[in-house]
Amino acid sequence: MARGTSDLSELDQEKYDADERVKIICLGDSAVGKSKLMERFLMDGYRPEQLSTYALTLYKYTTTVDGKAVLVDFWDTAGQERFQSMHPSYYYKAHACIMVFDVQRKITYKNLANWYKELREYRPEIPCIVVANKIDADLKVTQRNFNFAKKQGLPLYYVSAADGTNVVKLFKDAIKLAMSYKQNSNDFMDEVMRELENFELEQKEETSDKEDNVSKEEKDQLP
Amino acid sequence: MEYVAKRCGVKFDPPSIVLVYEDGKTKKMRQRIMPVRNFSKFSDCSLAAERLKSNARHSAYLQGVSLQQLERLHGVLRDRLRGHTLEQSLAELRPDPDQDLNKLSDEELARRKAHMDVLFERNRKRKDDPDFVYDLEVEFPEADDRGTCSWDESEDGF
Numbered sequence: 001m002a003r004g005t006s007d008l009s010e011l012d013q014e015k016y017d018a019d020e021r022v023k024i025i026c027l028g029d030s031a032v033g034k035s036k037l038m039e040r041f042l043m044d045g046y047r048p049e050q051l052s053t054y055a056l057t058l059y060k061y062t063t064t065v066d067g068k069a070v071l072v073d074f075w076d077t078a079g080q081e082r083f084q085s086m087h088p089s090y091y092y093k094a095h096a097c098i099m100v101f102d103v104q105r106k107i108t109y110k111n112l113a114n115w116y117k118e119l120r121e122y123r124p125e126i127p128c129i130v131v132a133n134k135i136d137a138d139l140k141v142t143q144r145n146f147n148f149a150k151k152q153g154l155p156l157y158y159v160s161a162a163d164g165t166n167v168v169k170l171f172k173d174a175i176k177l178a179m180s181y182k183q184n185s186n187d188f189m190d191e192v193m194r195e196l197e198n199f200e201l202e203q204k205e206e207t208s209d210k211e212d213n214v215s216k217e218e219k220d221q222l223p
Numbered sequence: 224m225e226y227v228a229k230r231c232g233v234k235f236d237p238p239s240i241v242l243v244y245e246d247g248k249t250k251k252m253r254q255r256i257m258p259v260r261n262f263s264k265f266s267d268c269s270l271a272a273e274r275l276k277s278n279a280r281h282s283a284y285l286q287g288v289s290l291q292q293l294e295r296l297h298g299v300l301r302d303r304l305r306g307h308t309l310e311q312s313l314a315e316l317r318p319d320p321d322q323d324l325n326k327l328s329d330e331e332l333a334r335r336k337a338h339m340d341v342l343f344e345r346n347r348k349r350k351d352d353p354d355f356v357y358d359l360e361v362e363f364p365e366a367d368d369r370g371t372c373s374w375d376e377s378e379d380g381f
């Protein structure tokens with residue numbers, strides 16, 4: 001990805017340093033319901049911004065936390081999860097993470113371990129919530145423990161984007177966690193991240209031909 | 224409703240959607256064959272499904288058939304035009320829950336999502352539903368009261 005370095009400047013992520021702005025990212029396999037959850041939370045009020053070159057969708061949301069106006073950017077992937085890995089700029093300056101699996105598909109639960117590992121490589125400290133989605137399909141799952149969350153010491157939410165169970169609570173809590181993380185950390189990791197990122201981009205240039213082919217093929221298959 | 228849809232299927236030659244329905248007046252079971260026109264292996268199944276559903280001659284019969292189902296049936300017809308066997312297409316319609324959906328093409332993924340949409344729409348609560356609650360909170364058993372999950376039993380490197 002030769003254009004890698006411009007990724008960050010074009011997306012202007014420095015804005016996330018401002019006190020009243022937070023960035024929350026969604027992670028998880030294809031079709032676990034990440035986008036449906038976003039849409040359920042935002043209802044009609046959402047203004048998604050498609051950044052198709054980066055295969056991501058940004059949802060902006062304004063709210064007040066402790067009497068202060070806060071602008072939240074939710075980052076949702078738009079197909080990049082296919083590569084089972086996200087570009088470093090996706091994680092860059094994120095203040096919280098919502099990590100989703102589908103209670104009807106075991107593989108999406110098993111893959112949490114990979115998503116979590118990648119998250120922690122870039123953002124070792126940010127709060128992360130594990131989300132069991134689609135509980136409307138089988139309410140019995142709410143009587144079962146999903147050990148991954150417990151083992152990692154992460155909160156687990158049982159939700160349904162379809163009937164709305166616990167969706168709003170999930171997002172509100174994520175915003176609170178993001179705000180408190182932001183207020184209590186000085187984000188020194190970001191500097192380290194930036195170094196890592198540039199290093200990785202340089203390495204990636206050599207393989208850029210191959211990557212371009214992949215994205216062309218993907219486009220060809222669009223209906 | 225004048226015509227009560229009972230079952231749907233396909234015919235390959237010529238490519239057609241077949242509907243078995245009950246005539247509301249006579250209470251007799253009837254079969255209707257609806258040829259799918261201008262349809263090739265490159266066609267967009269959701270467009271073709273919409274076209275059929277709104278077709279002047281067929282729409283009255285297709286009231287009780289969902290767009291998703293028509294889309295899936297067109298998918299089977301298109302698969303055949305692409306040289307797939309019926310078994311292959313049906314296997315795709317009966318999705319394997321262990322399949323890794325990250326590995327599908329855009330089109331295959333869209334088809335799987337269309338399939339998931341059936342349950343999603345059925346369970347969906349909309350803003351204009353009388354019992355809609357935006358901030359719906361439900362408490363479930365505390366972690367200590369929950370049983371273990373079979374997904375955790377085989378410790379395959381997790």
Ligand SMILES: Nc1nc2c(ncn2[C@@H]2O[C@H](COP(=O)(O)OP(=O)(O)O)[C@@H](O)[C@H]2O)c(=O)[nH]1
Nearest residue numbers: 031032033034035036134160161162339340343
């Ligand atoms: N039954 C049910 N289906 C859901 C739910 N959330 C999402 N889905 C289905 O899962 C499909 C994939 O959801 P989507 O948000 O596109 O997943 P993403 O790829 O993670 O963004 C949708 O087309 C829905 O049909 C849910 O809460 N319950």
Ligand SMILES: [Mg+2]
Nearest residue numbers: 034035077078
């Ligand atoms: Mg999505």
